[in-house]
Amino acid sequence: MGLAGTAAVRDGGATLPHGFWAAVRVWLEKPQVLNRRLCGAAIEAEGTVPLGEDGEGSSSLAAGRGGGGSGEERAVSTDLGWLWREVRGQLPARDGRLPPPLTPWSGPGHGSELRAVLRTLLPRGRPVGSPPVKELSVRDVSNGTVTFLPLEESSEGKYRIKKCNIYQIQLKHVKDEEWSISIVVPFPEDWFSDGIAYPKLAWLGNELLSKLVKWSVEQKSSEFKSTLSLISVTKYSQVYQELKEKYKAMVKVWPEVTDPEKFVYEDVAIATYLLVLWEEERKEKGLMKKQSFVDLGCGNGLLVHILNNEGHPGRGIDVRRRKIWDMYGAETHLEESTIVPGDTHLFPETDWLIGNHSDELTPWIPVIAARSSYSCCYFVLPCCFFDFHGKYRRRQSRKTQYREYLDFVAQVGAVCGFQVEEDCLRIPSTKRVSFVGKTRTYPPPEHALIDEQITQYINTRQTRDRRVGVNYSDHSDGLCKEAASELPEKEAESAGTVWLPGFQPREKVEQVRNCASLPRDFVDDVVLSVANLLLNAAPQNSPPSVRGGSTTAWNQGESLSLKEVAEHLTKETLKRLKSEYGGLQTLLKNNHQVFEVLNGRVHIRDWRKEKPARRAQPEVKRRLSAGALKTRLCWFFIHHPDGCSLPSASCPYAHGTEELRQSQIIKKKKHLQ
Secondary structure (H helix, E strand, O other): OEEEEEEEEEOOOOOOOHHHHHHHHHHHHOHHHOOOOEEEEEEEEEEEEEEOOOOOEOOOOOEEOOOOOOOOOEEOOOOHHHHHHHHHOOOOOOOOOOOHHHOOOOOOOOOOEEEEEEEEEEEOOOOOOOOOEEEEEEEEOOOOEEEEEEEEEOOOOOEEEOHHHOEEEEEEEEEOOEEEEEEEEOOHHHOOOOOOOOOOHHHHHHHHHHHHHHHHHOOOOOOOOOEOOOOOHHHHHHHHHHHHHHHHHHHOOOOOOOOHHHHHHHHHHHHHHHHHHHHHHHHHHOOOOOOOEEEEOOOOOHHHHHHHHOOOOEEEEEOOOOOOHHHHOOOOOEEEOOOOOEOOOOOOOOOEEEEEOOHHHOOHHHHHHHHHOOOOEEEEEOOOOEOOOOEOOOOOOOOOHHHHHHHHHHHHHHHOOEEEEEEEOOOOOOOOEEEEEEEEOOOHHHHHHHHHHHHHHHHHHHHHHHHOOOOOOOOOOOOOOOOOOOOOHHHHOOOOOEOOOOOOOOOOOOOOOOOOOOOHHHHHHHHHHHHHHHHHOOOOOOOEEEEOOEEEEOOOOOOEEHHHHHHOOOHHHHHHHHOOOOHHHHHHHHOOOOEEEEOOEEEEOOHHHOOOOOOOOOHHHHHHHHHOOOOOEOHHHHHOOOOOOOOOOOOOOEOOHHHOOOOHHHHHHHHHO
16 A cells, blocks of 8 residues: 555635535546646546445436536436446455555445446547546545546446556544545555556645645635536547647648637637537437538638538628638638628528627627527627627626626526526637527517517616716727627618617728837837936946946936826827827837836836746747847847847847848748738
């Protein structure tokens, strides 16, 4: 027997032992939050195993969640009582090698039942046809233990225990507020690590144990749903790996300025979710044809491309055509058009409407679906915060802005007569919560009543916000770079009956107002003026720099607040900067070679204090960083009275035109365009 690890826990908040079992539940249902080589775990069956005088038992409940995701208790064929009887006899005897607490068995007088869970671990990238990794976990509340028994299934359908990988998590009350949590392994010398489902023993003792301790005493609960709570995690894992392999080449040929790895794999994950969701819907409703769809504000169109390729008829609509659209081919249906909420933009023949980071259209997606047809469903993934007529205005301080906005979008769906379901996707984004509306809460004859309810709700929100002075035309903050799906004002006049006259969408041509389009001469003058202002202020004590073999003091100048800096600029300059998002602060941050803006104060950057780039960064980012070296002149070498604080060999910028070289990043972009 071996001890993988033990940790002392102080519990002043009376969270134990309940918190311990909650922590075990996280490890049972969501092992991927700690073991990144797993996609998740599918709970195949769960129930109690009552024990008789001889320790035998049969399950009183054999139920699971169909792959860990449907959220409904469904009967499954696995009989936990039968399974327990089959494997119990394979456990090592109580002969000293395995002390009583390590055997998940309670005899008479020590508890009348165990809680058993049969789960399947889902490794990332598991080869098709490889045997599933199954475990039986047995929880003994009276002894404060949960034992994990790895299972192997024979060709006859019988299970046997892989004794080399048995481990147990134990909770023990020491005294007063002191507890201990331990991970015990009966046969550490035989432990087999495959590096995926079964990491090394040191990992159990360090990573898993520390997380269990943290989870056990944490009292805060997440305000969001568990990931993939509406679909089968098993099916999702399988489909995601297939699509990821199928579309990974898109990363290499991505012609947009956005991060290819983020956008490609995010759209692959969203497509996977929809494909699994729709497959389960076809089974539930007995549908023979694959669902049709319209993606409103489709952006780069990759989601539409994948869904079309997988056999779903549909199209994507966006106000602005993307360069990548030409790469998809005629089988991918994309339209450069505008969408305004109104009678002329309904989709009565469409099964599903998709709003993936659809900005101003986000709260309108349920409305358009409800008014398109009684059978039309919707999927929406909110990102930026918009109401029906402009930016969303916060009304509560007890919630985060994101949670409050999500509740608003869910409320819209409920007002529209949908049974709104919330889920959390597995995508590389901080905005991962989605809503699904696929069933109605009212019968078809009540459609007119619901339609009137929708109209009143929209008008009420507009009237309420007008009373507090909301600017309906201000769409300036937090816009997604990839989403633009609304109607220019001139086109809106001829669009027919619109549902809200106050709706003012963005223009077709996206305006760049982040100081990047300002004339170079103007920017250079502002940079030089601000730098001289800081340098001529009372100098700070700055360490000396070595230049030309001699040591000299290097003037870093003084730091000033943004307000103080602005007071020294001309009125014409300030007026021009105010027309840009972020104004003076944005311009200074854009020129990060010269300035550092921290907590509202402006400093001249001292490159000697900059931390070196981490070696662990991805290969793509390392290549991009290397490709930018010496491609711009060093501002300090030219303008600073003391020159650059770094020698030429250490400075990422060119000390003179003879050091300048062509940017490899620019070459790559030109090639892709």
